[in-house]
Amino acid sequence: MEIIGSMSAMQRFSKALRLSGKTIGFVPTMGALHEGHLSIVRESVKANDITIVSIFVNPAQFSEGEDFNRYPRDYDNDIKKLGGLLADAVFIPTVDSVYPDGYKTYVEVRGLSDKLCGQFRLGHFSGVATVVLKLFNAVMPVRAYFGLKDYQQCVVLKKMSADLNLDIEIVLCPTVREPDGLAMSSRNAYLSAEERLDAALIYKALKEAELAVKDGSLKVRAIAPRLRETLSGVKSITEIQYASAYDPDTLDEITGGARVLIAAAVKMGGTRLIDNIMVDLQAAEGVVC
Amino acid sequence: MEIIGSMSAMQRFSKALRLSGKTIGFVPTMGALHEGHLSIVRESVKANDITIVSIFVNPAQFSEGEDFNRYPRDYDNDIKKLGGLLADAVFIPTVDSVYPDGYKTYVEVRGLSDKLCGQFRLGHFSGVATVVLKLFNAVMPVRAYFGLKDYQQCVVLKKMSADLNLDIEIVLCPTVREPDGLAMSSRNAYLSAEERLDAALIYKALKEAELAVKDGSLKVRAIAPRLRETLSGVKSITEIQYASAYDPDTLDEITGGARVLIAAAVKMGGTRLIDNIMVDLQAAEGVVC
Numbered sequence: 001m002e003i004i005g006s007m008s009a010m011q012r013f014s015k016a017l018r019l020s021g022k023t024i025g026f027v028p029t030m031g032a033l034h035e036g037h038l039s040i041v042r043e044s045v046k047a048n049d050i051t052i053v054s055i056f057v058n059p060a061q062f063s064e065g066e067d068f069n070r071y072p073r074d075y076d077n078d079i080k081k082l083g084g085l086l087a088d089a090v091f092i093p094t095v096d097s098v099y100p101d102g103y104k105t106y107v108e109v110r111g112l113s114d115k116l117c118g119q120f121r122l123g124h125f126s127g128v129a130t131v132v133l134k135l136f137n138a139v140m141p142v143r144a145y146f147g148l149k150d151y152q153q154c155v156v157l158k159k160m161s162a163d164l165n166l167d168i169e170i171v172l173c174p175t176v177r178e179p180d181g182l183a184m185s186s187r188n189a190y191l192s193a194e195e196r197l198d199a200a201l202i203y204k205a206l207k208e209a210e211l212a213v214k215d216g217s218l219k220v221r222a223i224a225p226r227l228r229e230t231l232s233g234v235k236s237i238t239e240i241q242y243a244s245a246y247d248p249d250t251l252d253e254i255t256g257g258a259r260v261l262i263a264a265a266v267k268m269g270g271t272r273l274i275d276n277i278m279v280d281l282q283a284a285e286g287v288v289c
Numbered sequence: 290m291e292i293i294g295s296m297s298a299m300q301r302f303s304k305a306l307r308l309s310g311k312t313i314g315f316v317p318t319m320g321a322l323h324e325g326h327l328s329i330v331r332e333s334v335k336a337n338d339i340t341i342v343s344i345f346v347n348p349a350q351f352s353e354g355e356d357f358n359r360y361p362r363d364y365d366n367d368i369k370k371l372g373g374l375l376a377d378a379v380f381i382p383t384v385d386s387v388y389p390d391g392y393k394t395y396v397e398v399r400g401l402s403d404k405l406c407g408q409f410r411l412g413h414f415s416g417v418a419t420v421v422l423k424l425f426n427a428v429m430p431v432r433a434y435f436g437l438k439d440y441q442q443c444v445v446l447k448k449m450s451a452d453l454n455l456d457i458e459i460v461l462c463p464t465v466r467e468p469d470g471l472a473m474s475s476r477n478a479y480l481s482a483e484e485r486l487d488a489a490l491i492y493k494a495l496k497e498a499e500l501a502v503k504d505g506s507l508k509v510r511a512i513a514p515r516l517r518e519t520l521s522g523v524k525s526i527t528e529i530q531y532a533s534a535y536d537p538d539t540l541d542e543i544t545g546g547a548r549v550l551i552a553a554a555v556k557m558g559g560t561r562l563i564d565n566i567m568v569d570l571q572a573a574e575g576v577v578c
Binding site: 111 | 393453455
């Protein structure tokens, strides 16, 4: 497995492969790899000649006061895990290689970036879109893979890719969960033992709302108050940033519709956790809007 | 010569060429082609296997109240001229093909876009950077060509290209002038006979400042007042938007340095004209800063 450390070296590596007709699958990550990442890498290995995984904790997507410095970094273990999955290259660029002195160019996906998480993380999705576009230009993939746990990121990046006419298939992969339902996240490592137990209640709350909407006992417009009620009863949750039903395409809050995204973001002390589930109400019976 | 009308058709055409190992040279234009454009097309034809010229009057780079609607369009003549130069394809996308309903993604080159012309054309360089990036992704060139008459555009696009790790060589081509010195521009067609005569005095003013700085009779810091004095004496000029000496890389006003960009933007009634010359003061003698 190749280990590549700069944007220019990455571009040389990929260009030679593309010109020889190979398909490249790309899995961008911030490292501290867990089973959520690894399941995505396996998908890429299955579908492409070559799989490249990037590990880059992107300063441009962290706001002042967020966890950029303490975000978990575990390059040695990450490299071991990827080698075991037959990934072909790990791309670990330095911050200076990605954002050299005097860097000035940013991508904005207007109207999708300021909702949900964007309200609480100013500039976050511009940072994400910018770095992903740069990585795409260095890695030159045919397919790029993202996890649905970061649902808004998936929507923003699919929109960017379509709007900018990128010739890349964006593949969205299901959230992988711990046995008690907690969505896997590198940030789960921040949780105390008690917070970790309580964290499972976030998914439980989303799932309860889904079932109640599907069996007709909860209206879509009543999802938000129900979630707030449930989540505010969880001892470790110190702030509910959002918790409601959203249009899966526009990310606007909705009171009905065929497909409903139920999503929440909460804080447990200094740790911010997000989760979501997609509910297909056309397939369900007894729905009352 | 192929005529291509949509982003997706363009991408199919170029992808097949790139995969077969051809080099593509790209000349983006807004049409109403004059000798300035044609000289650039000739450069591309010389240096690349395939030359593609786009004609697209880009709404995203015109502000409210600017000349988007009346900007000259002359597709038939443009196509004839390009055929004569052995260009391989003309790409004339519709506005709907470039900006479909619900379009949301924009590129910003921060810190270079709000100077010089950017002060007077809000959003202009974001519109330029965005459309050029989109066209690059559709045309997939190895080299892309721009005219130095639009100097700030050249700086913004070179910076975007480097920052976003585009694998494209940005080639900047000298300004082509009418016999009396006026920089060729599609907008010169707006000028009345009297304005057209006076328009030649813009270049004359820049050139006089250059010569005076080079022979030591004018300090770099005195370029701005000298230009303002000269230009305000030109009867057809109704507004001087900027006229001074600038750092060629940062576009900040300067009072000295090895390379000085002398640039001006003026209005003659409803017509906005720009011009610039680059002065290499290291090569000159007797310079007083």
